[in-house]
Amino acid sequence: MTNRFEEENFLELQEDIKFLINSEIRLKILGCLYNSSASIKQIEAITNYSYSSILDNINKLEQKKFIYSIEDKFYLYNKTRLKLNSILYFNKSATFLRENSDFLNQSLIDINSEAIKDLSALEGSRLIESNNIDLFKSTEIFQRSLMGFKFLKGIFPYFHPRHDDIISYWIDNDCTVELILPDEVSEAVKNFIIDYVPKSPGIKNRFVKLKPNDHNIQLAFTVSDKCFVLALxxxxxxxxxxxxxxxxxxxxxxxxxxxxxxxxELCGDYVSLENLIYPNGREDDY
Incomplete structure (x- = not known):
């Protein structure tokens, strides 16, 4: 029963998409009505379409139950608003897939099913590739994403070659960092932190946390208040x-x-920088 219901909804949405995208004026009329009601004259002033064209398409939209009228003003049905959001999501997702088809076709997409539903959020992403002139172009982008932020979360299969500069930057600048790393990489980062901190008295950063990855996560990304960077x-x-x-x-x-x-949620417990530096208690206890 559920599958049949979902199939009917999908087919209905498919018909609605065809009906709307075949007419720019219909989309513009619905756009005018998305936030507030409007009369035909008001729609005419906003869209610059002729009165007769607007009236003809208003009638078609009414027949299809996209809009209704009260005292010469037109309104969207709530269902129409939801459909427009679905159509917008569909168009954004399609644009992202089309613009990055070559890259995605060569990649293994290991993204959880819940997150993949929001793929439209990646519309407008820039694909940056290394080339013969700039062999480290993409690596440098990742490095930049690891510094100069308010917070950082990330998953890496390995750590950046300049890890000493990056980690010391986090420690010295009280950066809030949460990372999921393979066990051996997590160990290397821990050892660097334990070795680095005694050489820099006065450091109090307790906001770097590491979570060893005991799953085979086949992607890498950073997300901060500045940007999202994804590698596959x-x-x-x-x-x-x-x-x-x-x-x-x-x-x-x-x-x-x-x-x-x-x-x-898939991985184990975090190990905090505070626990690495002061394994037997808080700094104030020393």
Whole structure:
């Protein structure tokens, strides 16, 4: 019963998409009515379409139960508003897939099903690829995403070659960092922190936390208050260091935060910087 209901809804949405995208004027009329009601004259002033064209399409929209009228003003049905949101999501997702088809076709998509529903959030992402002139272009993008932020969350299969500069930056600047790393990488980061802190008296950063990854997560990304950066594995199972998707859109950052939360639940407990530096108690106890 549920599958039949979902199939009928999908077919209905498919028909609605065809009906609307075949007419720019219908989309503009619905856009005019999305936030408030309007008369035909008001719609005419906003869209610059002729009165007769607007009236003809208003009638068609009424017949299809997209809109209704009260005292010469037109309103959207609540169902129409929901459909428009679905159509907007569909168009954004389709645009993202079309613009990045070559990159995605070569990649292994290991993204949890819940997060994948928000794929439209990545519309407008820039694909940055290394080339013969700039071999480390994508790697440098990842490095930049690891510094100069208010908070950072991320998943990596390995750590950046300049890890000493990056980690010391986090410690010295009281950065809030949460990372999911393979066990051996997590160990290396821990050892660096334990070795670095005694050489820098006065450091009180307790906001760096590491979560060892005991799952085979085949993607890498950083998400901060500044941007979302995503790298994928190839279908052969090799991590692709030569291409990253980058977005500074708030929607993409929200997508990244949701993605991190989902993988966060799969892994073990965090180890905090405070516990690494002061394993037998708080700093104040010393």
């Amino acid at each position: 594995y190839t279908k052969s199972g090799q991590f692709n260091q030569n291409a990253v998707l980058v977005s500074t859109n708030p929607e993409a950052i929200t997508f990244g935060l949701k993605l991190f939360e989902e993988y966060e």
